[in-house]
Amino acid sequence: MSQKMSSQAYVNKPARSANMKVVEGSYAVAHAVMCCLPDVISAYPITPQTHIVEHLSQMVADGELDSEFLTVDSEFSALSVLVGASAAGARSYSSTTSQGLALMYEVLYNVSGMRLPIVMNVANRALSAPLNIWNDQQDSIGARDVGWLQIYAEDVQEAADATLQAYKIAEDPTIRTPIMVCMDGFILTHVYEPVELLDKELSREFLPPFQPENILDPSDPKTFGAFADPTTYTEFRYLQFEAQQKALGKIEQTAKEFEETFGRYYGGLVDSYRAEDAEIVIVTMGSVIGTTKDAIDAMRADGKKVGLVKVRSYRPFPVQALRKALKDASVIAVLEKDVAIGGEAGLLTDLKAALYNSSIRTPIIGFTAGLGGRDITIKDIRKIVEKAEAARKKIESEFEFLDLRMEIL
Amino acid sequence: MEIKAGKLVDPCSTQITKTGAWRTFVPVVDHNECIKCNLCEIFCPEGCIHQVPSKDVDALLKYGYKPDQIRSLPKDEILFVPDLNYCKGCSVCAHECPRKAIEMVLEEK
Numbered sequence: 001m002s003q004k005m006s007s008q009a010y011v012n013k014p015a016r017s018a019n020m021k022v023v024e025g026s027y028a029v030a031h032a033v034m035c036c037l038p039d040v041i042s043a044y045p046i047t048p049q050t051h052i053v054e055h056l057s058q059m060v061a062d063g064e065l066d067s068e069f070l071t072v073d074s075e076f077s078a079l080s081v082l083v084g085a086s087a088a089g090a091r092s093y094s095s096t097t098s099q100g101l102a103l104m105y106e107v108l109y110n111v112s113g114m115r116l117p118i119v120m121n122v123a124n125r126a127l128s129a130p131l132n133i134w135n136d137q138q139d140s141i142g143a144r145d146v147g148w149l150q151i152y153a154e155d156v157q158e159a160a161d162a163t164l165q166a167y168k169i170a171e172d173p174t175i176r177t178p179i180m181v182c183m184d185g186f187i188l189t190h191v192y193e194p195v196e197l198l199d200k201e202l203s204r205e206f207l208p209p210f211q212p213e214n215i216l217d218p219s220d221p222k223t224f225g226a227f228a229d230p231t232t233y234t235e236f237r238y239l240q241f242e243a244q245q246k247a248l249g250k251i252e253q254t255a256k257e258f259e260e261t262f263g264r265y266y267g268g269l270v271d272s273y274r275a276e277d278a279e280i281v282i283v284t285m286g287s288v289i290g291t292t293k294d295a296i297d298a299m300r301a302d303g304k305k306v307g308l309v310k311v312r313s314y315r316p317f318p319v320q321a322l323r324k325a326l327k328d329a330s331v332i333a334v335l336e337k338d339v340a341i342g343g344e345a346g347l348l349t350d351l352k353a354a355l356y357n358s359s360i361r362t363p364i365i366g367f368t369a370g371l372g373g374r375d376i377t378i379k380d381i382r383k384i385v386e387k388a389e390a391a392r393k394k395i396e397s398e399f400e401f402l403d404l405r406m407e408i409l
Numbered sequence: 410m411e412i413k414a415g416k417l418v419d420p421c422s423t424q425i426t427k428t429g430a431w432r433t434f435v436p437v438v439d440h441n442e443c444i445k446c447n448l449c450e451i452f453c454p455e456g457c458i459h460q461v462p463s464k465d466v467d468a469l470l471k472y473g474y475k476p477d478q479i480r481s482l483p484k485d486e487i488l489f490v491p492d493l494n495y496c497k498g499c500s501v502c503a504h505e506c507p508r509k510a511i512e513m514v515l516e517e518k
Binding site for chain 2: 113114115116176214221222223224225226227228229232235236239240243
């Protein structure tokens with residue numbers, strides 16, 4: 001990981017094209033999808049849903065985008081339709097969120113098992129019950145083992161750019177694995193931000209046409225995802241596992257190619273912010289990174305050596321990149337918007353596992369916060385850093401709910 | 410047999426997958442009771458009951474008959490024979506047989 005990827009460089013980069021516009025996050029992503037020229041888009045057009053497919057349906061209706069736009073009866077059908085479309089050789093897209101993703105669960109395995117390179121934006125939102133539609137990341141973290149790649153975006157620009165990158169990664173013949181591009185619901189999907197909208201011509205140069213070697217074709221019949229008994233099933237799972245390991249390199253490479261074409265870079269598998277000499281390192285994903293960077297700047301001004309490591313690729317989990325990024329930390333604090341009820345939380349557990357057999361013996365503590373849309377503030381990040389400082393001497397609590405309201409329990 | 414990612418297969422792949430090992434009970438046909446009504450062949454969900462001339466020893470061996478069984482079969486007849494490479498032992502043939510000429514027997518393996 002080179003230090004030039006430090007996100008400061010990106011933040012300070014001035015707008016260089018007339019395409020910089022203030023748009024809603026969902027529009028920015030829809031525009032990026034349009035630049036990917038998908039053949040088939042499917043959507044279940046009521047709650048839980050995002051504006052992404054609404055904008056896409058408008059683009060199709062206005063003739064801006066030549067895609068088959070299918071409205072279906074449920075999220076289960078939305079993804080099932082894409083199984084057929086993708087197997088028939090169509091570049092396929094959908095977006096979902098929360099309960100919608102949960103309803104897709106069975107189909108998620110079919111897509112990854114049949115090695116269909118579908119790209120789907122997940123607007124991360126809480127799961128019921130209790131009924132809540134605000135942002136957290138329980139939905140996609142819960143689907144971490146379904147065989148899809150998962151990239152988490154920090155801001156609207158990255159969410160849009162990662163969507164274009166996603167097709168390039170997914171459709172690589174050596175990978176052929178679907179991707180979820182995860183962006184925090186509301187915080188990113190509904191916010192209006194200045195965004196450099198992707199250039200259609202450059203996007204076309206960046207992303208070659210989808211040309212799968214095998215497709216469903218009546219003149220040359222084939223079966224996808226056929227029966228595999230105990231003598232071969234393991235090997236199919238191994239091939240998926242291997243493809244995800246190959247994706248580690250492809251995600252890095254694609255991020256660099258994107259930078260060459262468009263001039264923007266967010267890290268490949270991971271990124272860091274003021275982490276070079278940091279003693280306390282916060283590891284997190286998604287939109288809370290913006291707040292965390294502000295908190296780090298404030299604490300740095302107070303003389304505290306705090307830094308950030310951002311996990312961009314959660315699946316595949318970038319074990320080596322994280323070992324490298326965290327080797328000099330004296331304490332690690334993981335902050336995430338999910339909870340593995342009965343365990344700890346996804347990122348914390350995975351990170352601990354990634355470091356266990358390395359030489360890194362740094363204390364790691366974890367925090368779940370921002371569940372069901374509760375704001376994570378700079379004050380919260382300071383609290384995490386205080387607890388991390390204390391954990392250097394003695395770990396009081398390996399994992400906790402941050403900002404728990406004891407008065408209502 | 411090399412596998413293709415995504416379990417991609419060409420047509421007729423179910424012929425490669427022998428499902429006979431799933432069986433607990435094996436259908437044993439009493440060919441002397443059989444009236445050649447065809448119902449077992451029609452109802453078999455696996456499509457694995459075949460009409461075989463009793464002198465076609467190769468086919469009978471292929472479908473799972475033992476040489477001494479073949480010797481005791483009726484001569485010069487068309488026999489309705491389950492292909493034991495694929496028969497899952499579901500008992501539908503035995504249930505449908507109007508003469509109760511098919512018995513499901515626990516198979517020792």
